[in-house]
Amino acid sequence: MNDTIQVFNNHAMGVVTQEQIDALCPAAKEAVQTLEQGTGEGSDFLGWLHLPSGIDEATLASIESCARQLRTDCDYVVAIGIGGSYLGAKAVIEALNDAFAAYKPAAGAKVLFAGNNIGEDYIHDLMDLLDGKRFGIVVISKSGTTTEPAIAFRLLKEMLERQQGKEFAARHTVAITDAARGALRSLATEEGYQTYVIPDNVGGRFSVLTPVGLLPIAVAGFDIRALVAGAVEMERAGDDLTIRYAATRNALYRAGKKIEILVNFDPRLHFLAEWWKQLYGESEGKDHLGIFPASVDFTTDLHSMGQWIQDGERTIFETVLSVGDQKHSVVIPSDAADLDGLNYIAGRRVDEVNKMAELGTRLAHVDGGVPNLLITIPALTERYLGQLIYFFERACGISGYVLGVNPFNQPGVEAYKKNMFALLNKPGYEAQSAAIQARLKG
Ligand code: PA5
DSSP states (O other), X not given: OOSSOEEEOGGGBTTBOHHHHHHHHHHHHHHHHHHHHTOSTTGGGOTTTTHHHHOOHHHHHHHHHHHHHHXXXXXXXXXXXOGGGTHHHHHHHXXXXXXXXXXXXXXXXXXXXXXXXXXXXXXXXXXXXXXXXXXXXEEEESSSOOHHHHHHHHHHHHHHHHXXXXXXXXXXXXEEEOSSOSHHHHHHHHHTOEEEEOOTTXXXXXXXXXXXXXXXXXXXXXXXXXXXXXXXXXXXXXXXXXXXHHHHHHHHHXXXXXXXXXEESSGGGHHHHHHHHHHHHHHHOOXXXXXXXXXXXXXXXXXXXXXXHHHSOSOEEEEEEEEEEOSSOOBOOOOSXXXXXXXXXXXXXXXXXXXXXXXXXXXXXXXXXOOEEEEEEEESSHHHHHHHHHHHHHHHHHHHHHHTSOTTOOGGGHHHHHHHHHHTTOTTXXXXXXXXXXXXXX
């Protein structure tokens, strides 16, 4: 068994040739130099590049100790954040957790998430669950001004103070934000919360290996040192895998494959795909360019999206995340009557069936004109997830430069906010408000 993740592109051939992929390798190698030398667009946001190897012992020990305290003192810890201040932690926790952790007794606090939507019933139901419980809050916002987490924090802060008293609330609220700027920083200083800093030069979607991701992951009881160690391995692994992935997906894009579907055959990877979608979507989707990142959970979605993928418009390619070992073994029993006709797989593991579904699907989709990249992950452990996270981050920087965009900004994210603020009559938005009202009337 390989001791690292691997990337294979042999099933992408046909739609593109090895020569077409090779033709992009010089650009990908140049992108590596541009990243390493910090000479490209967005170079103010390259703090993630050598972040894994730069995390010091004191930071890890402090995060672990803070997490221990929250795990011991609280029934629940609510991680409040959105986008890059949410998806990395959610992805890693879901990938490592017992699938039914939410319904089983836990040794320490359970991690819940809020501030990643503005659903009124969602926040109501969360507050209902927290009613009478000892809970803590990890509030995460780099800008410290994002509306969704700010609303959730205002509500939960008020509830925690009312329920447990101001002193408990202050001792069990941790703020992760900019070193000096933003409303959350001022509030944390005023209330005396423990704080961690999101470095200026690390953008939200590249921040999972900072306290943004590490603290909630540690609160959930997982080994952040192994996660970071896995990322360090990839940081030091050279760029064979990242260039292979970046060059192949750009070659496919140029050949008309405008949509990349990240496929998993393990439900624990659902949120890893959500994290990946943000990473690639916000990094590459600009200047009217960029592969549209989509995702499916197989075999579940073979019964919903399978038809489209097999037979619909041929503008897609797939990147399959293939997990080697499961943690547990479940064998399909034999049945004397065999009324369901399943005795032909009796005595075999459920995972063997899943693996054959995976292989069968990949071959069918390649036959149907869907090129296929394969990323193998030996097992869902902290170490391999660390490798995968750093691999995707680095390949994203390379791929964005090969595409010709600045992978480290996200100007388009502001458009909806301006309209929302104008519609809500936020002070300072009077002119936009009048213009929107006129437009809606007209
Ligand atoms: O990647 C990004 O920069 C964004 O998706 C942010 O993570 C997201 O908008 C949340 O921002 P903030 O952490 O400032 O609340």
